[in-house]
Amino acid sequence: QQQVKQSPQSLIVQKGGISIINCAYENTAFDYFPWYQQFPGKGPALLIAIRPDVSEKKEGRFTISFNKSAKQFSLHIMDSQPGDSATYFCAASDGNQFYFGTGTSLTVIP
Amino acid sequence: ETGVTQTPRHLVMGMTNKKSLKCEQHLGHNAMYWYKQSAKKPLELMFVYNFKEQTENNSVPSRFSPECPNSSHLFLHLHTLQPEDSALYLCASSQGRPRDSYEQYFGPGTRLTVT
Numbered sequence: 001q002q003q004v005k006q007s008p009q010s011l012i013v014q015k016g017g018i019s020i021i022n023c024a025y026e027n028t029a030f031d032y033f034p035w036y037q038q039f040p041g042k043g044p045a046l047l048i049a050i051r052p053d054v055s056e057k058k059e060g061r062f063t064i065s066f067n068k069s070a071k072q073f074s075l076h077i078m079d080s081q082p083g084d085s086a087t088y089f090c091a092a093s094d095g096n097q098f099y100f101g102t103g104t105s106l107t108v109i110p
Numbered sequence: 111e112t113g114v115t116q117t118p119r120h121l122v123m124g125m126t127n128k129k130s131l132k133c134e135q136h137l138g139h140n141a142m143y144w145y146k147q148s149a150k151k152p153l154e155l156m157f158v159y160n161f162k163e164q165t166e167n168n169s170v171p172s173r174f175s176p177e178c179p180n181s182s183h184l185f186l187h188l189h190t191l192q193p194e195d196s197a198l199y200l201c202a203s204s205q206g207r208p209r210d211s212y213e214q215y216f217g218p219g220t221r222l223t224v225t
Binding site (some may be wrong): 002003004008034036039042043044045046049080089091097098099100101102103 | 114149150152153155158166168200202213214215216217218219
C-alpha cells in the first residue's frame with residue numbers, strides 16, 4: 001500500500017509561472033514531511049521540509065503548504081525557472097523510516 | 111559533490127553473475143541506507159545501518175546481501191538477480207536515524223541492468 005500519494009506525475013509550466021505539486025497521506029504517525037529535488041544522473045537532494053505544527057514554510061521561491069486535517073501537503077515553486085526542471089519527490093517520516101511519493105517530473109519552458 | 115559516492119555508476123550483469131555495489135560517505139554520518147528507485151514507483155527502502163548495525167530489512171530477497179564494515183562504507187552484494195531487479199540503486203547517509211529527522215544525503219546511484 002502506497003503510504004504517500006503524489007500528483008501530478010508530470011507538469012509543464014511556463015517560465016515565471018507557479019508550479020504546484022500535491023501529496024496526500026493517511027498515517028497520522030507521520031511527523032516530518034520533506035521534499036526532495038532530483039536532477040538526471042544525480043541522487044535526490046533535500047529541498048525543504050516541514051513539521052505538522054506549522055501550516056506553511058517558505059524558503060526563497062519554494063513554499064510548503066500543510067493541511068493537517070486534510071492530511072495533505074503541497075510544494076509551490078514561485079517564478080519557476082528552466083533550472084527548476086527536475087523530478088520532485090515528497091516524503092513522510094514516522095520516525096522509523098521515510099516513505100516517498102512516486103515523483104513529479106517538472107519541465108519549465110523558457 | 112554530495113559527500114556520498116557510489117561505484118560503479120553503471121552496471122550490466124547477467125542473471126548468474128555476482129557483483130557488488132559500493133557506497134562511501136565522507137560526511138562523518140552514523141547511519142547509511144540502500145534504496146531502490148524504479149520508474150514511476152516510490153523509492154523503496156531496502157536496508158538501514160546505524161553505527162554499523164543493520165536496523166531495517168524491508169523484506170528484501172536474499173539475492174541482495176548488504177555489508178557495512180564501518181560507518182563510512184556500505185556494500186550491496188548481488189547474486190542470481192532477476193530482470194525485474196533492474197533499477198537505480200541509491201545509497202544515502204544521515205547523522206542520525208529517521209526518528210531524529212536528520213536530513214538524508216543521497217549518492218548519485220548505480221544504474222543496474224540485469225540481462
